[in-house]
Amino acid sequence: MTTEARRKRASISDVARLAGVAVGTVSNVLNRPDIVAPATRARVEAAIKEMSFVPNAVARQLRVGTITTVGVVVLDIRNPFFTEVARGVEDRLALADHTLMLASSDDDPARERKYLQLFEQHGVVGLLVVPSGPDLDQLLEVQSRGVRVVLLDAPAGSSGLSSVSVDDEAGGALAMAHLIERGHTQVVMLNGSHDIRQCAARLVGARRAASAAGLDPEAAVREVQLRALDSASGVEATLALADAPDGLPSAIFCVNDLVAVGVQRALRLRGGTALLESVAIVGYDDIDIASELAVPLTSVRQPTHEMGYRAADLLLAPESAEIEQVVFAPELVVRASSAR
Amino acid sequence: MTTEARRKRASISDVARLAGVAVGTVSNVLNRPDIVAPATRARVEAAIKEMSFVPNAVARQLRVGTITTVGVVVLDIRNPFFTEVARGVEDRLALADHTLMLASSDDDPARERKYLQLFEQHGVVGLLVVPSGPDLDQLLEVQSRGVRVVLLDAPAGSSGLSSVSVDDEAGGALAMAHLIERGHTQVVMLNGSHDIRQCAARLVGARRAASAAGLDPEAAVREVQLRALDSASGVEATLALADAPDGLPSAIFCVNDLVAVGVQRALRLRGGTALLESVAIVGYDDIDIASELAVPLTSVRQPTHEMGYRAADLLLAPESAEIEQVVFAPELVVRASSAR
DNA sequence: CTAGGGTAATGAAAGGATTCAATGCCGAGA
DNA sequence: TCTCGGCATTGAATCCTTTCATTACCCTAG
Incomplete structure (x- = not known):
């Protein structure tokens, strides 16, 4: 089982060949098992196990276009304030079966830019960003390309972004x-x-x-x-x-x-x-x-927790939802x- | 500029059409600018700006296969111990121009499994995992499929995984x-x-x-x-x-x-x-x-910091490198x- | 015995970028 | 004038999955 192979991941067509069916059928077993005949399904499943096949999410995403990952960029991952916020985000995302990728910009606009680019290129469904500087242009651009963006811990003012912040x-x-x-x-x-x-x-x-x-x-x-x-x-x-x-x-x-x-x-x-x-x-x-x-x-x-939760909420809101500014009040x- | 569009990201062939060149040329401008004639390059670059084109990393990754992201799964993101370790990882990865995706398993093997799967499907180059339980089978499987795996804060013993831990x-x-x-x-x-x-x-x-x-x-x-x-x-x-x-x-x-x-x-x-x-x-x-x-x-x-750093180091080591167990000594x- | 209906499985197209063999073109040398 | 070398560009093939129109097949009703 763990003998040789290694060189390359098995693909859906390898599985299809082994099981003696068409690729479409394997795809169906994976995504809509109910529409394939039990005998065929069993054969395909055996082949999947045999080759320890793992579907290639990259190819899937390319085809389907959408994805359920949200990018979060905070200033410093070691600051409990941000991890608590991140936790709120995670809790909200979990409800919607989305997952979180966390990155830390270290107050450095260059790093922030790099991460934003990385996340966008990877096709995240949205971004939650604690901006490291006053310049929101890049974020606006990203949003104009169809990625949902919510500012965290910074009011967006009239810039056209949603935001969750504290006064x-x-x-x-x-x-x-x-x-x-x-x-x-x-x-x-x-x-x-x-x-x-x-x-x-x-x-x-x-x-x-x-x-x-x-x-x-x-x-x-x-x-x-x-x-x-x-x-x-x-x-x-x-x-x-x-x-x-x-x-x-x-x-x-x-x-x-x-x-x-x-x-x-x-x-x-x-x-x-x-x-x-x-x-x-x-x-x-x-x-x-x-x-x-x-x-x-x-x-x-x-x-903190509520801020993260609420921000994720805004991000997951239907496309049509309004731009919204949520401002929480601090407390001494x-x-x-x-x-x- | 931010007028309408929105519906769909521009693709490389849209750019090619606008610039009046072949897709291959656009790709060259992006990846090997030196081999394309200055005039052509200028035209293509103008088209890229005009359409605010962002290369689709998903498609690229599908074609190229490799990627520079490392997945890290810790037990609890709110625990400073783990964020400090993560910081060490990040610092080492930055040197190699790799980036980090962080997830928190919450001590829950099911969540851990889910994240591992997610990361693997997304084709990360490697995984750093603080295992939530004694069962390393899934990790071994993942490794057998060619993803580099390093255990964090847990000795791998003779299981065949590399690890960085403290006694x-x-x-x-x-x-x-x-x-x-x-x-x-x-x-x-x-x-x-x-x-x-x-x-x-x-x-x-x-x-x-x-x-x-x-x-x-x-x-x-x-x-x-x-x-x-x-x-x-x-x-x-x-x-x-x-x-x-x-x-x-x-x-x-x-x-x-x-x-x-x-x-x-x-x-x-x-x-x-x-x-x-x-x-x-x-x-x-x-x-x-x-x-x-x-x-x-x-x-x-x-x-902590050193553990993360060292773990990332092991992960980035050449394919051929030996399985290695690093054990640090604690101090009162x-x-x-x-x-x- | 045939037509028709329903279920299962098929396989080609699409998605966006990269790669590379092939083509086009221009100028220099014969 | 013809040929050849070198540079610039081309565009088809590839990566892997999903989708969906089509085909194949079987059974039942007429």
């Missing part, structure tokens, strides 16, 4: 308003590149909250840009702050929880638990372990990290 | 020996199904360490089986232990860090920080945030959760 300005405002209420008037925000819309929007929201409280927005929220959005750059940035002439601020707003974890790590490294407890920290995403940290993290929660979860 | 018995032994040294002679292990090899092996290792220390292995390591390997079931199991007649043990060994996080959460729920600090906990995987928890977690570290990282 990031509101999230930034929630975080800042909370810190102001706790008495902090000078906050450092550890942020990512403004090419990442979420980062820009959260800053805008934070400054808006500062204005609303009668503070000078620029002075109240000082931005520090990170190289990346993970815990390592959180550590790095915090150490740099500590070493700077101004020293550490009384409060730090982090663009996501991983960064906040890094901040906590750096503070502990520098000044132990005392220092760690003296700086107020607010994160973003409310990842699973935010509540289990040494100092449980105040964070802005987004309905207060924990010890922002207590006095 | 889980050694890991279990490390954890238990450490707890014994700290004076714990009755440990509860929160474990997953023995169908998951890692779970079974870690228990075996723990009991081996108990024996080596002169303890009765069965009594020293009491096993409690979990429904799933996430923090929620850690919470659930811990609450059940607390409510049981025997009460909580002095030490808990968790089959992974997520479970350990759940244990900590449950302990805090039940008895606050005091209770939390009175129970020794050892986790497994040393995920990024293990060191940042309320009580930093002692954990068994595995070289001691933190506060297992202090007295």
Whole structure:
């Protein structure tokens, strides 16, 4: 059985020859077994087993045109926020017997472009994309060629794409308003590149909250840009702050929880638990372990699973369905990290 | 440009017609631009742009046979251990200009089977699989049909597959020996199904360490089986232990860090920080945030990124390469959760 | 005994890109 | 003027499956 062969996959016509029937009949056994006579069917099935034949999905797809795979491009596969979203997508797709191909663009527009191209060339039925930059042209082009596209975690505005997102300005405002209420008037925000819309929007929201409280927005929220959005750059940035002439601020707003974890790590490294407890920290995403940290993290929660689920829903909607913008509201979860 | 069309992708012959050349010429422009006369090439390129033609990768693949996609099946995409491994895979594949399709089997052999089938039908060049059960038959079959297969996080033994794994018995032994040294002679292990090899092996290792220390292995390591390997079931199991007649043990060994996080959460729920600090906990995987928890977690570290990288390496090795078993050694990282 | 109806099986066409043997053409050399 | 070499282009064959109009066959009713 596993003797030689190997060189080449058996094809439907090999099976047909072995079973002594026409290729069409084999195809029928595969796809509409009920219309072929039991005896013939048995013979064909035996031949299939004998040759350990696996239908070539590529050829099938070429002929049939359609397929049930959805491409998902996220910014960073290691960020629990995205895997939670992906999970929501997967759960929804499973209901429709579709499958998911996941890729991670690493915030890199070139990689994003490459993956989009790859997915499109492979004829996916649709794409769910967390765009790495503000440029939606490629996505619009892809959509104009008949691939369904839904933006994830970014509002599409009037661009003509559907989207599922969270109001990031509101999230930034929630975080800042909370810190102001706790008495902090000078906050450092550890942020990512403004090419990442979420980062820009959260800053805008934070400054808006500062204005609303009668503070000078620029002075109240000082931005520090990170190289990346993970815990390592959180550590790095915090150490740099500590070493700077101004020293550490009384409060730090982090663009996501991983960064906040890094901040906590750096503070502990520098000044132990005392220092760690003296700086107020607010994160973003409310990842699973935010509540289990040494100092449980105040964070802005987004309905991750639901976002993914809903996005997949939009993608699977009938062709005729309208372009739709779904915007979820974020929610602040207060924990010890922002207590006095 | 984005006017109507939509109905159908342009094909190479549409382009050929528009440019007034033969299909073969268009194909040449696409794949070997240097051999076509500049004037012709320009004309064809204009036609391609005009029709916003995207080559159909499916047709190409059917003809050419080969492809540069690798399928990866992990147990749970939300587990940082697996995403870190996936990251290592991705990094290695990127060097070879290959791409990764990720799927999550959810510990469910049926789902695993489905994904394997899907990937194989799509003609992936290879598969990296974290098997959900002990049954490798399907994988062997797939391999016998010419798809390269590498087992991830599971030793293939003499089955004829390549594999990259960590010595889980050694890991279990490390954890238990450490707890014994700290004076714990009755440990509860929160474990997953023995169908998951890692779970079974870690228990075996723990009991081996108990024996080596002169303890009765069965009594020293009491096993409690979990429904799933996430923090929620850690919470659930811990609450059940607390409510049981025997009460909580002095030490808990968790089959992974997520479970350990759940244990900590449950302990805090039940008895606050005091209770939390009175129970020794050892986790497994040393995920990024293990060191940042309320009580930093002692954990068994595995070289995740390197495992993924190495596995991809094996997969990309020349056809002729030998079957190879790579076994990494785990390492114990001691933190506060297992202090007295 | 024939016509007609229904079931089973057939096999050619289609789908889009690549490949390669064959053709066309042009200019240079005889 | 004729021939030959080399470059550019052509278009049929191929990859494997699905689809569907057609054929083959058997049985029953007239």
